[in-house]
Amino acid sequence: MKISFPKSSSFLRFWMSQTASTMAYQMLVVAIGWQVYDLTQSAFMLGMVGLVQFVPQLLLTLIVGHVADQYDRRRIVLLCQWLKTAMAAILAIGSLTGTLTVEIIFICACLIGGARAFELPSMQALLPKLVEPSMLARAMASAAGGREFAIIIGPALGGLIYALGSDIVYMTGAALFLAAGFLVLIIRLPFHTQRREKPTLQSLLGGVNFIRSKKVVLGAISMDLFSVLLGGATALLPIYARDILQTGPWGLGLLRTAPAIGALAMSVYLAKRPLASRVGHVMFAAVAGFGLATIVFGISRWFPLSLLALIVLGAMDMVSVVIRQTLVQLETPDEMRGRVSAVNAIFIGASNQLGEFESGVTAAWFGTVPAVVIGGIGTLLVVVAWMRLFPDLFRRDALLHEQPRVTSAVPEKSRSIPSAAP
Template sequence: MSLFPEPLKIPDFRAFWLARLATTVAQMAMVIVIGWQVYDIARRTMNVHEAAFQLGLIGLVQFVPLFLLTPISGWAADRLDRRHVARAVIGLELICALILFVATWTGAISLPILFGIAALLGVARAFAGPALGALAPNLVPRELLPRAIALSSTAWQTGAIAGPAIGGLAYDAAHYAPYAISAALFAFSAACLFLIGPVPRTVIEPGKPLQRMAEGLRYVGHNRLVLGAITLDLFAVLLGGVTAMLPLYARDILYVGAQGLGPLRAAPALGATLTAILFSIYPLKTNVGVKMLAAVVVFGAATAIFGISKSYPLSLAMLALLGAADMFSVYIRQSLIQLHTPDEMRGRVAAASTLAISASNELGEARSGFAASALGPVIATVAGGVAAVTVTLLWAWLFPELRRARTFEPPDEPPPSEATVVSDGV
């Protein structure tokens, strides 16, 4: 009897899972150090409000390339071999890690370099989300997809726990060390992706690329369940996200410094990981829509409490709770989107979902940084949490399809597709 959960018994999915885990650890180790370096460099010559504005800018420069490239990246994930796209993206992230390693090692690190690498990471994320998101369903049978999504989320969230801890500890040892570790992990991830063999999938017909790009957005617009699920996450996290403010809270509100920042950054991922592990063992099956809406309300409430907390243990607890609630919502949303979308559309729909996620994360970081600069971090964070709860209640009314979703399966099978089924070569 295998010790692996059922999807991990499949070698290709196991390689995919390891690649995602290694990539996430590397990304999070880089992200926490980039955020700290930006804020630390800015605070040498700026006050808290001006430095918070710089944190907002770092989110904005990651979002802009993703926004511009999303139509192309979704089309690429449906037209090209998704494995090749993912490998190229990991290669770009490896180059970014090496540049930051050299710049930090030589003492040349500066705000322009950090902002430039952040923009390149935005390019990488634009292509990674659709390619990896659309590849996973090709690796497991349909009936295992909800569990595979939970396991994939577990890999991401485990990496999100380990990454900040590794980044923080390595940064204390040597400021360039997190980037060296990230580069090694990106290389390992690329090697895992090369282990994934040819997989059968549907591809869109060649020609008229602009029309094919637009088809994904039209599909999302016409499928109200998918549209409601994507936009709920967009606005809730856009308004209620707190990750950009963690360096500020660590340094100037909770007074725990760089060492305390690592646990703050990892706490949401810890709550999310425990939730994802639970769902990989006991998949959610009933009343999924209402439970997703309730989870987003909890996310907003926990964000507001974190905003007013001056207790480090309470702040950690609220971050873990909002991470668990966010994972609850993500698990349901991704399962609904994947199972309600035909395979030949998954890349373009995943691109739309990635754009929404990036808007809620990177653009949310910009929003929180600019709001903290104008209103102060506490007022901005509390108001964001309250706004997330308000948006959830509004979406429950605007999109009754969310409330009515009882299971992940569509009520009717999708009509036969005219796309071609192929097996990608190595």
């Protein structure tokens, strides 16, 4: 498979930077998780690793969006990569000298989470400046393909290198973070004088208010939130691998990789054949497919069928992701993209984190298989409800609106105030 890139050297640097950073992060996740469990023998402490990375993103949501809209996004990403490089270096030195403790790991993980909180909205807001609006959907698919490639390769590579020593994993991650920062630094952008504003409650809430005013954007983000929240079953994969499909650790690895394989394959397809029409219908169909694949996985007792269901699930999710992210970027003025991307990022993080919590709670109440099936049915109900709540999203034909909004029409004195809905 070959990912089709828009013809832009700046986009290629963006893609390489994002892929390198994601791969480094995935490698560190493997090493940190293994070391924390090795030091504590506690599943609870493993869960705390994810929590200490998510909390900074939650607490900094409004601030990071404002920063991404007021300062050079390339420099923000560069500083984030430098901070992650420093944290990876500290972990490497601690591992090499035998002085690494759980407390140090948690502090480094928290700072890495804080860096990602600033990095992700800045990267998302940077992408639309690198390609023409008509090419944005293809660029989104290519960027998503790079992320999925890194998500597939990163953990496996981290696990292999860990056999040579945890310090080697951290040093490799530090080198990749450093390279990712350099690639972002050399991205070329048109000269633009950025007008900085003092942070006010109105400007900090600009992303939230803008999303509320744009029904298409609100519908796309919220449908993804609730579908993943209800339909996500990844937290229960260890139970399926051991008790239901009876495959063991090797089966769990394949089950965890399957959604990413489906997502990568779909991103390659969408990069070559970007969606041109009836995108609303396609998005709703993809979310419905996600729900149906979840139900099939829930009731399956045959490992190949379960694997296929997860591959389809990942592919359907990728269709929804590309359409949602493209619509969000095209519907948002450049001066608002950082704040809107920050809110979008917290929606995504909440759906993944809370989705795992929801799966665990419903599994405790009803059993593992009923919990997954109920989640899939809930996703289908969300699709039906959102057709009625957001008819404009369902009827949306093209990603790029027939009459593109002119961002310069936003009054200079009210750049932090969301424009009225069309």
